[in-house]
Amino acid sequence: MKEAAKGGRLEGKVAVITGATSGIGEATAELFAEQGALLVLTGRNKDKGGALVERLGDCARFVAGDVREEGHIAEAIGTATATFGRLDCLFNNAGGPTPGTLEEVSPDQFRYAMDLLLGSVVFGIKHASPVMKAQGSGAIINNASVAALRTHMGEYLYSAAKAAVRQLTKVAGMDLARYGITVNSIAPGGIATPIFFGGSGRAATMDDGHVAASMAKLERNLALATPLRRTGMPRDIAHGALYLASDEGRFVNCHDLVIDAGMTAAGRTHFGDA
Known part of the structure; x- marks a missing residue:
């Protein structure tokens, strides 16, 4: 296995990343490892988690579980402190699609969405803050969304939960600032990830050819929704997380970093052929 990278912007820093087995979480884990971080990664897919840790090397550990369960979050943070002795960054990234319209949503669907998208952030902050204090x-970095900023950019429950994450970020940032802890969020725009296929679980059921064709179509469509006529990739969000986790971002607090190629400035608009 590879050793942790030396001389990077996160050298010696310990980070926990939730939802790390695909999309933005996976890209962030890779970038953080390149920049010298020591990592504890979480996710539900043990096979993907094991493969990711094998690829990243000795700098990474994997804790399998579901962030809808507070105990899983506590375990991941406990693993970081027990293994590496500290916790410098928590990226509350885990998420996924949320089914149901307002007319048809069930109590179970509502609880699922809130536990996944909001509860995981609440309990992540709860367990990370004592260590950081x-x-x-x-x-602490929370994955929000442009769906928290404009209408018609996400499903009902997804948009509501992400708006709550954005406000929670500001409240927690004000409360924890006196202890030297920053709390910020990132609002990704149209990023090409498995969430558009119904989440990484649904994507895993598709054959390689179907995934490739679907991804190519997705990238073309997302490009048409931005003034830059460019598709956002998971690595674009990972670089935003790197800035907030590194010493360069130490004076940024209670901020929602929008990374969307100008999508929210224009609203829901079609910008022509990609």
Whole structure:
């Protein structure tokens, strides 16, 4: 297995990343490892998690589980402190599609959406903040969405939960600032990830040819929704997370970093052929 990278922007820093087995979480894990971070990664897919850790090397550990369960989040953070001795960054990234219209939504669907998208952030902050308070430093990053900023950019429950994440970020950032802890969110725009196929679980059921064709079509369509006529990729969000987790972002707090190629400035618009 490879050793942790030396001389990077996160050298010696310890990070926990939830939802790390695909999309934005996977891209962030890869970038953080390249920049010298020590990582504890979480996700529900043990095979993907094991493969990711094997690829990243000795700098990474994987904790399988579901972020809808508080105990899983506590386990991941406990693994970071037990293995590496500290916690410098928590990226509350895990998420997924949320079914149901307002006319048809069930109590179970509502609880699922809120537990996944909002509860995981609440309990992530709950368990990370005592460790960071004791250190006198830390960076908490929450994955929000442009769906929290404009209408018709996400499903009902998804949009509501992400708006709550954005506000929670500001409240927590104000509360934890006195301890040297920053709390920020990232609002991705049209990023080509498995969430558009119904989540990574649905994508895993598709053959390689279907995935490739669907991804190519998705990238073309997403490009048409931005003024830059460019598709966002998971690595674009990972670089935003890297900035907020590194020393360069230490003066940024209670901020929602919008990474959307100008999509929200224009609203729901078609910009012509890609």
